[in-house]
Amino acid sequence: QTGSANTNPSDSADDEYITNVSIGTPAQVLPLDFDTGSSDLWVFSSETPKSSASGHVTYSPSKSSTAKKLSGASWSITYGDHSSSSGDVYTDKVTVGGFSVSSQAVESATKVSTQFVQDTVISGLLGLGFDVGNTVKPRAQKTWFSNAANSLAQPLFTADLKHQQTGSYNFGFIDTTLAKGPIGYTPADGSEGYWGFTATGYSVGGAKLNRNSITGIADTGTTLLLLDDDVVNAYYNNVESAQYDDSQQGVVFDCSEDLPSFSFGVGGTTITIPGSLINLTPVSDGSSTCFGGLQSSADIGINIFGDVALKAALVVFDLGNERLGWAQK
């Protein structure tokens, strides 16, 4: 058995990727952000304060004949960007891309932070990290993919995110036609709950890869490519108008600049992010100053290969073999 779901950029800056998920009987369809950096499936619901839920699609367990309250269970999560949410837990049927898990922990939000209130394009997150990262207490719950893995043709999923186009999350199979190059595999470290890996080197503008390894995570829930300062500086030294903008909290440059590509080695293959994907978006509508898709990870403490990097590749999240596969697109 397999599943295949389309995913779409939330806005012109590809800030988030939205995938529709069916919950309950009859199906209630919610737009969720699939996040390989976390392991909770949580949703705006009938239990979310009305003022916070306004503008969001919500899940009503009372309207689902297959919903069951997981008595005594609660959850609470805070993300890297300091957004947060918390609440109680139901189990219900959850279908993604045609594949159903009959009893999935659906975490209902009774509290959401301001960023979520304002982010009306999504009604919650579907975590695709490792189960160890789940926040439900007293007993941690499994992710949708973890529950599905044993019934899928293969215990893996792929992410094919695109710039301003519809992409896909495929479950249980690898559609190699989505890639141009071979898939390079490297061990994945799931001990912290997310998909850690090490790139063997990097280069700017098509030069030969150096041997400076980069350890980080493959994170569909993070917009940017966030790397060490020395890498960020090596890149922007090639961009004439680049400068750090305090108000934007990042490197900006003239939108008219022709940006160099950024490449990294992984699993014996090379992934090249074209400069066009790093010229992310004007700092505000109509501005001729653009915000960089590559920024510093210094104040986070972990390198994050977010959507800017993932858009250049077909990425295989292979739970069965605890490995990550990257193929040039």
Ligand SMILES: CSC[C@H](NC(=O)[C@H](Cc1ccccc1)OC(=O)N1CCC(N)CC1)C(=O)N[C@@H](CC1CCCCC1)[C@@H](O)Cn1ccccc1=O
């Ligand atoms: C330093 S991790 C920052 C990252 N959050 C972002 O990437 C947000 C995403 C976004 C974009 C637009 C609207 C709302 C949210 O976007 C920016 O922060 N941006 C984009 C726009 C730019 N102008 C400024 C910088 C982040 O916490 N991800 C987590 C998942 C997110 C949470 C917020 C909702 C969307 C999904 C998560 O995987 C990060 N994680 C990864 C591993 C371990 C723990 C952990 O928690």
